[in-house]
Amino acid sequence: MKLDVKSSSYRRVILILISFLVCTGTALKPLESSESKYFPIAKNIELLGEVYQGVSENYVDGIDTAEFMYAGIDGMLETLDPYTVFLDEKESVELGELTSGQYAGIGVRISEIAGDIYIVSVFDDTPASKAGLRVGDRIVKVDRHIVEGKELDEVKNFIKGPARSQVTLSIERYGQKKKSRFRLTRREVRVNSIRYAGLFGTVGYFEMDTFGNRSADELSRAINDMHAVSRIRNQPMNAVILDLRNNPGGLLGVAVDVTGLFVDKGSRVVSTMGRDPESKIRYQTTRAPALEELPLAVLINQNSASASEIVAGAIQELDRGVVIGNRSFGKGLVQSVISLPYDCTLKLTTAKYYTPSGRLIQKEHGWTGGVREVLEREDEQENKKIFYTHNKRKVYGGGGILPDIRIEGDEVSGYEAALRKEGMLFRYANKYRASNDRLPEAGIDRKSLMQDFERFVKNEGFTYKTEPEVLLEEVKKSLEEDHEKASKKTSGKIDALIASMENEMKLLAAKRMSSESEAIARALEQEIMRHFDEDAARRSSIEHDPVVKKALAVLQDSKKYRKILSP
Numbered sequence: 324m325k326l327d328v329k330s331s332s333y334r335r336v337i338l339i340l341i342s343f344l345v346c347t348g349t350a351l352k353p354l355e356s357s358e359s360k361y362f363p364i365a366k367n368i369e370l371l372g373e374v375y376q377g378v379s380e381n382y383v384d385g386i387d388t389a390e391f392m393y394a395g396i397d398g399m400l401e402t403l404d405p406y407t408v409f410l411d412e413k414e415s416v417e418l419g420e421l422t423s424g425q426y427a428g429i430g431v432r433i434s435e436i437a438g439d440i441y442i443v444s445v446f447d448d449t450p451a452s453k454a455g456l457r458v459g460d461r462i463v464k465v466d467r468h469i470v471e472g473k474e475l476d477e478v479k480n481f482i483k484g485p486a487r488s489q490v491t492l493s494i495e496r497y498g499q500k501k502k503s504r505f506r507l508t509r510r511e512v513r514v515n516s517i518r519y520a521g522l523f524g525t526v527g528y529f530e531m532d533t534f535g536n537r538s539a540d541e542l543s544r545a546i547n548d549m550h551a552v553s554r555i556r557n558q559p560m561n562a563v564i565l566d567l568r569n570n571p572g573g574l575l576g577v578a579v580d581v582t583g584l585f586v587d588k589g590s591r592v593v594s595t596m597g598r599d600p601e602s603k604i605r606y607q608t609t610r611a612p613a614l615e616e617l618p619l620a621v622l623i624n625q626n627s628a629s630a631s632e633i634v635a636g637a638i639q640e641l642d643r644g645v646v647i648g649n650r651s652f653g654k655g656l657v658q659s660v661i662s663l664p665y666d667c668t669l670k671l672t673t674a675k676y677y678t679p680s681g682r683l684i685q686k687e688h689g690w691t692g693g694v695r696e697v698l699e700r701e702d703e704q705e706n707k708k709i710f711y712t713h714n715k716r717k718v719y720g721g722g723g724i725l726p727d728i729r730i731e732g733d734e735v736s737g738y739e740a741a742l743r744k745e746g747m748l749f750r751y752a753n754k755y756r757a758s759n760d761r762l763p764e765a766g767i768d769r770k771s772l773m774q775d776f777e778r779f780v781k782n783e784g785f786t787y788k789t790e791p792e793v794l795l796e797e798v799k800k801s802l803e804e805d806h807e808k809a810s811k812k813t814s815g816k817i818d819a820l821i822a823s824m825e826n827e828m829k830l831l832a833a834k835r836m837s838s839e840s841e842a843i844a845r846a847l848e849q850e851i852m853r854h855f856d857e858d859a860a861r862r863s864s865i866e867h868d869p870v871v872k873k874a875l876a877v878l879q880d881s882k883k884y885r886k887i888l889s890p
Contacts, residue, residue, distance in 0.1 A: 371395070406658055407672045415668040418660070427486040430512045431456060435475045437746035444857060446514070450507040456494070458854045459753040463502060464493035484509050497750075498757030513537075519861045520545040525558050526878055528865065530566040531581075534573025534630035539580035546584070546613050562618040562878035564871065565634075568648060568732070572629025575606070575657065581630075582637045583608030585619055585644065592637040594681075595657050595674040602674065618884050619644030620874040623724060624732065628652035629676075635724045636678035642714040642888045646726040647874050653686020653723035678724075680710040686722020715890040727887055728877065732870050736839050739846060741787050742780075748850045751779050756854040767851065769844045776847060791828055795821070 375395060379388050396409045410418055420426040430449020431442050442460045445452050462470050465481035473481075484490060486509055494503045516538040519530045527549040529542060546563075553560040563585075572578075575593070582592045588611050596603040621635050621644055632651045638644045657674035676684040708720045719725055735743070742748055799821050845867060853860035865871050877884055 404656060404672050406654075406656055406670065408670050409663075410668040410670060412666040415666055418668060418670070425511055425513050426483060427488075427509050428483045428512050429454075429456075429490065429492075429507045429509060431482070433462065433475065433478060433482070436749055437744075439746075440470050440473075440475065440478050441749070443749075446512065449512055450510060454505050454507055456492070456505060457496075457756075458857065459497060459749070459756055461495040462492060463495050464491075466491055486510050496757070497753040515541055517541050517545045519858065519865070520549060521862055521865075522549055522552055522556075522560065523564075523866070523871075523875060524879075525553065525560055526562045526564060526875055527553075527560045528564045528566065528871070530865075531631075532570055534570070534577040534581065536574065536577070538573065538577050539584065542581060543584060543613055560617070562620075563614055564620045564622065564874050564878070565644075566622045566871070567627045567631040567635060568622050568624040568870070569626040570628075570631040571626065572631050572633075572654065574630065575633070578630035578633040579606045579608060580610065582634050583610045584613045585615070585638060586612060586641050587615065588612070590637070590641055591679045593633045593679070594677040596677065597674040604674075618878050618881070620878055621646050622870055622874060623648045623651045623726060624870075625649050625652055627724075628654035632684050632724050633676060633678075636682065636684065639718060639724065639727065640679045640682075640710075640712045642712050642716065645728065645874075645877055645884065645887050646724060647728045647730060647877070648726050648870055649729060649731065650721075650725050651723040653684060655684025655686070655722070678710075680712065680718065682708075682710050682718065682720050684722065684724070714888060716888070728873065730870055730873050732868065733842075736842065737789065738787055738839055739843055742785070742843070745783075745785055747780055747783065747785055748847055750783070751776055751847065752850040752854045754779065755851050762852065762855055767848055769848075772847065773840060773844055776843075789828065789831070791831075795824055795828060 375392065379386050379391060393409065393411065400407050400409060430446040430451040432444035433440055434443045435441075436443075440462045442451075442456055442458060442462065445456055445458060462478065464470060465478060468478075468481050470478055470481075482490060482492070488509050490507055490509060492505045492507065494505060496503060514535075516531055516533045516535050517529060518532045519528070521528050527546065529545055529549075531538065531542065549560055565585075575595070579592045582590070586592075586608055588608055590608045592606050592608060594603055594605045619638065621638050623631060623635050623646060627635065627648075628651065632653075632655065635646050635651060639646045655676040656672045657676060658670045659673045661669040661671055663669055678684065710718050710720065712718055849860050849863050852863060877887070
């Protein structure tokens with residue numbers, strides 16, 4: 324439906340822009356002269372409105388005026404940073420779900436695997452778990468919507484809906500000829516931000532995957548639960564691992580509260596400062612710590628950002644614990660959420676994060692800032708300074724948080740990555756689950772497992788080519804195009820050389836795949852286990868994680884732990 328440009332859509336542009344200026348404190352005051360500080364703003368709003376109206380009325384083809392307006396706003400914001408964004412009504416609702424960790428649905432996570440939509444996780448005590456849906460179920464239809472060819476986000480929206488409303492899922496389960504239909508009543512689903520909590524010996528392990536409204540309370544409850552379990556075992560919890568790897572962050576206040584579980588009340592955690600130096604705000608902990616004394620390791624990697632970096636930076640600079648892993652992402656920009664008319668939202672970067680010592684968390688990511696350069700670039704020398712922790716240890720700028728102990732996690736080989744991309748591990752686990760009611764008590768025999776998996780992969784038509792093999796194919800194709808220009812003798816030599824190289828590469832690829840068989844077998848075992856018991860699979864993965872192993876070793880060596888935190 325097209326809108327009347329001269330009425331609602333045109334006024335909407337002006338209204339949203341004026342609302343933005345009002346919300347950010349830039350009121351449009353009467354103009355006394357062209358020298359007024361507000362004149363350029365009013366002038367540019369008028370200019371934008373004229374361009375919008377002129378194009379919408381006179382462009383050679385018909386224009387969806389609403390989408391055109393949104394595109395203009397998006398284009399304007401793209402000249403800034405990636406985190407300053409305009410959210411329409413639907414996106415604003417999704418933002419609320421993300422920060423609250425709560426939505427109306429059935430309690431599943433879905434993912435696209437090899438072109439199909441599968442259930443990859445089922446939350447406990449939800450409509451999905453009670454109805455008997457399980458990991459590996461392929462979604463064919465949601466109500467009247469056929470899923471094939473649909474985008475993942477579109478399918479998610481089909482499944483979500485108002486609480487107490489009903490939704491019907493048509494499911495294909497491996498090994499069953501007939502499709503199954505599940506009629507479910509949606510309800511409010513709360514996603515716990517503590518992905519996994521458990522005891523590894525006497526060390527409590529807590530994995531957080533976001534910082535939502537309830538994350539600090541959820542972590543506090545998980546800590547109390549582990550204390551209770553340790554008392555039952557008569558083995559008191561004597562150290563803690565907080566795993567923030569791949570945690571993209573969330574709410575600033577929650578990061579302060581999470582840090583407050585480990586440090587003294589009144590400790591400075593982070594500062595924010597906007598364009599005006601006088602806008603600096605310091606955030607301190609306000610609660611008594613739950614774990615003030617126990618040795619602590621915080622795990623981070625290149626995907627730990629924002630609130631994760633606030634916690635890791637504060638723990639490091641207060642010398643409260645050891646930070647282990649890789650340098651964090653370097654997302655040190657603060658966003659304020661501004662409500663706009665028509666249930667839209669502006670997520671606007673208004674400040675930067677600084678650690679207690681004054682380190683700027685934000686890292687230079689090489690953003691181009693759009694076609695026109697609108698930002699006044701500041702000198703980034705602050706990021707190259709040396710800073711000092713409470714115990715006078717040196718820590719370094721450069722954006723992000725540099726760990727005290729740097730260690731890589733498990734690297735996924737090219738072969739395993741290709742298997743995962745095509746869904747081979749997941750789909751084989753489906754096959755195994757369909758043929759077995761439970762996992763064998765003595766464990767899965769790896770030799771027979773891998774033999775069966777290799778047959779499965781072959782039957783599925785999966786082929787893997789190493790990067791050198793791909794490059795050689797390109798060379799071969801290029802040579803074939805020039806084959807007619809070469810003499811028969813030269814062509815014969817080239818063909819023989821290519822054939823020799825192909826054989827050699829196949830042998831090398833076979834050797835590489837054989838050397839990776841143990842890692843593939845372990846990954847396959849964990850995927851199979853996940854189809855039976857998600858928590859058990861996660862625990863198995865943690866037990867084999869080299870970064871967790873390093874953290875356990877450091878925490879159990881009190882002398883080494885103290886030495887790291889000494890000046």
